[in-house]
Structure formats: C-alpha cells, structure tokens
Amino acid sequence: QSALTQPPSASGSPGQSVTISCTGTSSDIGLYNYVSWYQQHPGKAPKFLIYEINERPSGVPDRFSGSKSGNTASLTVSGLLAEDEAVYYCSSYAGNNNYVFGSGTKVTVL
Amino acid sequence: QEQLVESWGGVVQPGRSLRLSCAASGFTFGSYAMHWVRQAPGKGLEWVALISYDGRNKFYADSVKGRFTISRDNPQNTLDLQLNSLRAEDTAVYYCVRGWGKAAAALDVWGQGTMVTVSS
Numbered sequence: 593q594s595a596l597t598q599p600p601s602a603s604g605s606p607g608q609s610v611t612i613s614c615t616g617t618s619s620d621i622g623l624y625n626y627v628s629w630y631q632q633h634p635g636k637a638p639k640f641l642i643y644e645i646n647e648r649p650s651g652v653p654d655r656f657s658g659s660k661s662g663n664t665a666s667l668t669v670s671g672l673l674a675e676d677e678a679v680y681y682c683s684s685y686a687g688n689n690n691y692v693f694g695s696g697t698k699v700t701v702l
Numbered sequence: 703q704e705q706l707v708e709s710w711g712g713v714v715q716p717g718r719s720l721r722l723s724c725a726a727s728g729f730t731f732g733s734y735a736m737h738w739v740r741q742a743p744g745k746g747l748e749w750v751a752l753i754s755y756d757g758r759n760k761f762y763a764d765s766v767k768g769r770f771t772i773s774r775d776n777p778q779n780t781l782d783l784q785l786n787s788l789r790a791e792d793t794a795v796y797y798c799v800r801g802w803g804k805a806a807a808a809l810d811v812w813g814q815g816t817m818v819t820v821s822s
Binding site: 692695 | 739
C-alpha cells in the first residue's frame with residue numbers, strides 16, 4: 593500500500609487560510625469516507641484533528657475543516673496562528689483492515 | 703484522563719528480537735481496537751498493526767507481516783508488540799494508538815512513543 597500523496601510544504605501569514613491536499617486512489621480515499629487528519633509538532637506525538645473527512649473531535653477549533661472530492665481529501669486551516677506551524681498528516685482506511693498515511697505537509701506560518 | 707504509555711524500546715542488533723509494551727489508563731481499554739504506528743527518523747507515519755477490542759483479530763502491514771505480533775491483555779490494560787527478525791529499516795519511534803469510530807480508522811489517543819534502534 594503506497595503512502596497517500598501530500599505536498600511537502602505549505603505556508604500562510606497569520607490570519608490567512610492554508611489548504612493541504614491528500615491524494616490517494618479509488619481503493620482508499622475514493623472508496624471510503626474514513627479519512628482522518630493529524631497535527632504533529634517537532635518531537636511530539638501526533639494529535640488527532642479530523643475524522644470521517646470533516647468531523648472534529650471535541651476540543652479541536654472550528655478553524656480546522658476537512659473535505660473530500662474523488663480520490664483527494666483536503667484540510668483547511670483558517671485564521672492561521674503561530675501555533676498551527678507543524679507537520680500535518682492525512683490517513684485513510686484502505687480496506688481489508690489496512691490503513692495508509694500521507695507523506696506529511698510542513699505548514700509554515702510566515 | 704485517557705493515556706497511553708509505551709515502554710521497552712532500545713537498541714538491538716539486526717536479526718534479534720524486542721518486545722514493546724503499552725499501558726493504558728483513563729478509559730475502558732477492552733472496548734477499543736488498538737493500533738501500533740511507527741515513524742522512522744525524519745520520516746512520515748507508517749501503520750504497523752491493528753488488534754480488535756477482544757484480541758481475536760489481528761492485522762499487519764505487509765512490511766512487518768510474519769515478523770511482528772500484536773497482542774493485548776484486557777484485564778491488565780496492556781498492549782504489546784513482539785518484534786522479531788529486526789532489520790535496520792525497522793528503526794523508528796513506535797506509537798501505541800487507540801482506534802475509534804468506523805473501521806477503527808480514527809486514531810484518537812496516542813502515546814508518547816518509544817524509540818527502537820536496530821544497529822550492529
């Protein structure tokens with residue numbers, strides 16, 4: 593199972609929005625709505641941000657939102673804050689109890 | 703507070719074995735599927751293994767199938783990962799993660815990770 597494709601980097605100024613894409617195939621993102629997103633700061637464990645494409649767990653600000661079209665999922669971070677600078681990973685269920693992560697996108701707040 | 707704490711990582715020679723453990727607290731451990739996820743130094747996340755809530759069903763990434771074994775002890779609230787025939791490419795931080803929701807695909811609680819280094 594190949595990793596999902598994410599752009600290596602993205603950036604935005606404080607207060608702006610940034611959108612990260614996550615491209616898979618018709619066997620993972622295209623077939624299932626079980627796409628999640630995670631945020632990882634340097635030296636820390638990933639933090640759960642989004643599940644089932646666009647659902648936010650309690651405690652996650654509504655500045656974080658998700659969507660999906662075809663084989664590509666997206667995460668949008670609105671109203672960028674300095675603390676949003678991190679690496680973001682997508683993941684998808686890939687069937688037959690297999691799971692695949694994205695390659696990760698480093699978000700820089702300018 | 704829901705918490706996962708991994709232990710027993712370390713440095714091991716190629717071809718040798720290691721057993722990781724994860725202690726869960728603050729939630730009903732036996733109600734959740736559990737995953738192991740790893741991250742090689744400077745690299746992305748890689749799913750390793752999944753075990754069902756009752757331990758009856760186990761699934762593995764192709765890269766570790768036949769070498770790694772996931773297990774759990776619900777009364778003791780622990781999750782283990784037995785790593786055999788270790789290779790240099792198994793060097794990574796190993797995270798114990800709770801699986802939640804449909805297909806246990808929402809990895810909602812993560813441990814702090816334990817480092818495994820495979821080197822001669």
